[in-house]
Amino acid sequence: MQPNSRHVYFLSNGTAITAETLGMSLLAQFPDHAFQTHTVPFVDTLEKAHAFADEINRCRDASGHLPIVICTMGDDDLIKVIEHCKALVIDPFGDILPRLEKVLATQHHQPGESHRTVNPSLYESRIDAIDYAMQHDDGGKTQNYDEADIILVGVSRSGKTPSCLYLALQFGIKAANYPITEEDMDSDRLPQPIAPFKKQLFGLTTDLQRLVNIREERRPNSRYASTNQCRFELRAVEEMYLRHNIPYINTSKMSVEEISARIIRDNGLHRVDLI
Amino acid sequence: MQPNSRHVYFLSNGTAITAETLGMSLLAQFPDHAFQTHTVPFVDTLEKAHAFADEINRCRDASGHLPIVICTMGDDDLIKVIEHCKALVIDPFGDILPRLEKVLATQHHQPGESHRTVNPSLYESRIDAIDYAMQHDDGGKTQNYDEADIILVGVSRSGKTPSCLYLALQFGIKAANYPITEEDMDSDRLPQPIAPFKKQLFGLTTDLQRLVNIREERRPNSRYASTNQCRFELRAVEEMYLRHNIPYINTSKMSVEEISARIIRDNGLHRVDLI
Known part of the structure; x- marks a missing residue:
C-alpha cells in the first residue's frame, strides 16, 4: 500500500458486484491517485451495517483521510446507518431510483441486487x-x-x-x-x-x-x-x-x-x- | 417482447459493462415491470453518438414510451449529444465525478472505462x-x-x-x-x-x-x-x-x-x- 493511498469501500447487502464495477470505473478516471480498495459484500443487517460504520470511522481516524464508500443497497434503513459514517458516501441507487420511479410511475420494490436471485x-x-x-x-x-x-x-x-x-x-x-x-x-x-x-x-x-x-x-x-x-x-x-x-x-x-x-x-x- | 415493455439502453464509449451492471441492478428494483434491454458498447465518436441519438428518438416515437438510457462515458462531448435525446438519460459519472473531484482535490482525467486498458x-x-x-x-x-x-x-x-x-x-x-x-x-x-x-x-x-x-x-x-x-x-x-x-x-x-x-x-x- 502506498503511503497516501485513499481507502475506498465497495459496499452492498448483496454481492457488491455492482458497487465494485461502478466504483472501479469511477476510480479509473483518477489514474494519478493511489487507492486501496475493499469489497464488502452481504452487509444485510443493521448489526453488520453498524460494525462497518465503526470500521470506516476508525479508518478515517487512522489514515487522516476521508474514506470513500460506494454503496448499492436497496434498503433504506441500512443506507441511513452508512450515511452517518465519517466518509464520502456515494449512493447511486438513492440518486437514480426516484428518477426511474417517476418515469415508470411506480415505486421501486425489493431491497437487494439482481445478483441475489437466480433466474x-x-x-x-x-x-x-x-x-x-x-x-x-x-x-x-x-x-x-x-x-x-x-x-x-x-x-x-x-x-x-x-x-x-x-x-x-x-x-x-x-x-x-x-x-x-x-x-x-x-x-x-x-x-x-x-x-x-x-x-x-x-x-x-x-x-x-x-x-x-x-x-x-x-x-x-x-x-x-x-x-x-x-x-x-x-x-x-x-x-x-x-x-x-x-x-x-x-x-x-x-x-x-x-x-x-x-x-x-x-x-x-x-x-x-x-x- | 411484451407489449408494454420499456426500452432500456446501456450505453458507453467502452465495453458498457459498467452501464449494464448498474442498469440491471436498478431494473431489478422494479420486478413488476417488463423491460427490453439493449447493450450498446463502443460509442466512441460524435458520429456514432448522433446515430445512437437518432435510434433513440425513433424508438420513442415508435413505442410511445420514453426510453431509458443509462450511460457511462467519461467524454463530455459525447454525453452532450446523448442528453438531447428524447429519453430519460441517466449519467451516473456526471453526478458522481464532481463529488470525487472535490474530495480528492483534483480533476478527473481520462475518458473511457477501466475495462479499456489492460493491466x-x-x-x-x-x-x-x-x-x-x-x-x-x-x-x-x-x-x-x-x-x-x-x-x-x-x-x-x-x-x-x-x-x-x-x-x-x-x-x-x-x-x-x-x-x-x-x-x-x-x-x-x-x-x-x-x-x-x-x-x-x-x-x-x-x-x-x-x-x-x-x-x-x-x-x-x-x-x-x-x-x-x-x-x-x-x-x-x-x-x-x-x-x-x-x-x-x-x-x-x-x-x-x-x-x-x-x-x-x-x-x-x-x-x-x-x-
Whole structure:
C-alpha cells in the first residue's frame, strides 16, 4: 500500500458486484491517485451495517483521510446507518431510483441486487454454454461445431480460452476455440475440422512482442517463445484470415471484457436475456 | 417482447459493462415491470453518438414510451449529444465525478472505462488462474493442489466448475475442484487426493429437487438423476463435510456471482488488485 493511498469501500447487502464495477470505473478516471480498495459484500443487517460504520470511522481516524464508500443497497434503513459514517458516501441507487420511479410511475420494490436471485433459464443457459466451452476448448473436441455460436481461432496464447469462458459465463454464448498450429500453416486451405463452419469463425491475433512475452513466461528460452517463431506464426495466421475472409481483431491492448464485447458486437451474437 | 415493455439502453464509449451492471441492478428494483434491454458498447465518436441519438428518438416515437438510457462515458462531448435525446438519460459519472473531484482535490482525467486498458499483471494473474482452473477441473489433475487458493468439493452438478471459472476469470483466484463420487462415500476418510489439503477444502451442496432437475436435464430417466440417488449422494456429502469440519454452503438459490462472493468472504481469499 502506498503511503497516501485513499481507502475506498465497495459496499452492498448483496454481492457488491455492482458497487465494485461502478466504483472501479469511477476510480479509473483518477489514474494519478493511489487507492486501496475493499469489497464488502452481504452487509444485510443493521448489526453488520453498524460494525462497518465503526470500521470506516476508525479508518478515517487512522489514515487522516476521508474514506470513500460506494454503496448499492436497496434498503433504506441500512443506507441511513452508512450515511452517518465519517466518509464520502456515494449512493447511486438513492440518486437514480426516484428518477426511474417517476418515469415508470411506480415505486421501486425489493431491497437487494439482481445478483441475489437466480433466474433458472439464465442459469441453465450459462451452464450449457460453460459445458460447451470446456468440451470444445483448444480443439479438444471438434464435433458439434454446428452448435457453436462462435468459433475462435488463433495461435497458441492469443487469448482464445479466456474469451470463450467469459462469453459462456457472462452471456450464455456457446463459444468453441481451435488453435492454428504450424501444420495448419503449411496449407492454403482451412484446417479440416473448421473448414465447414466458416461463418462462425472469428480470428484473434496479437502484437509480436506481446506474444513473445506471454510465451516466454510459460516456456522460457524455447523455440515456441522465440521471436522468429512467433513472427512466423502471426504472419501465417493473419494471411489465413485475409485469404479466407475471416474477420479478426488484434487483442494486444484489450482486456478479456473488451475482446468479448467486440466479438458480440462484430458478430451480432444473441446474448441470453438477463431479465 | 411484451407489449408494454420499456426500452432500456446501456450505453458507453467502452465495453458498457459498467452501464449494464448498474442498469440491471436498478431494473431489478422494479420486478413488476417488463423491460427490453439493449447493450450498446463502443460509442466512441460524435458520429456514432448522433446515430445512437437518432435510434433513440425513433424508438420513442415508435413505442410511445420514453426510453431509458443509462450511460457511462467519461467524454463530455459525447454525453452532450446523448442528453438531447428524447429519453430519460441517466449519467451516473456526471453526478458522481464532481463529488470525487472535490474530495480528492483534483480533476478527473481520462475518458473511457477501466475495462479499456489492460493491466499486464492483472492479465497474467487471470491467465495463470484460468490455466490452473482448466487443468484442475473435475478432479482432472490432482497434482499441485498445494498451489490452490481453494479446492471446491461436491457431488456432480452442484456448481463447482462455474464457480471455479468465475473465481479465476474475475479475481485471479486459483480454484481447483474435486467431485465426490459414490466410491468416496463408502469410506469415513476423505478421498486420498484431497486429504492432505483440508485447509483449502470448501464444500458445495444443493437442494434435492434442484439437483434432480439439473441432472434430469442432462441424463433423463437415469439412475444418476433419480431422486433416491440424489438424496443418497447429498446426505453422504453433507455428512462428510460435518465429519471433517469442511465449511460448506447450499448453492440452490445462489447465482454463480453470489457463490463466488461467499467463497471469497468465508475463506478470506486474496483477490488480485484490480488497480
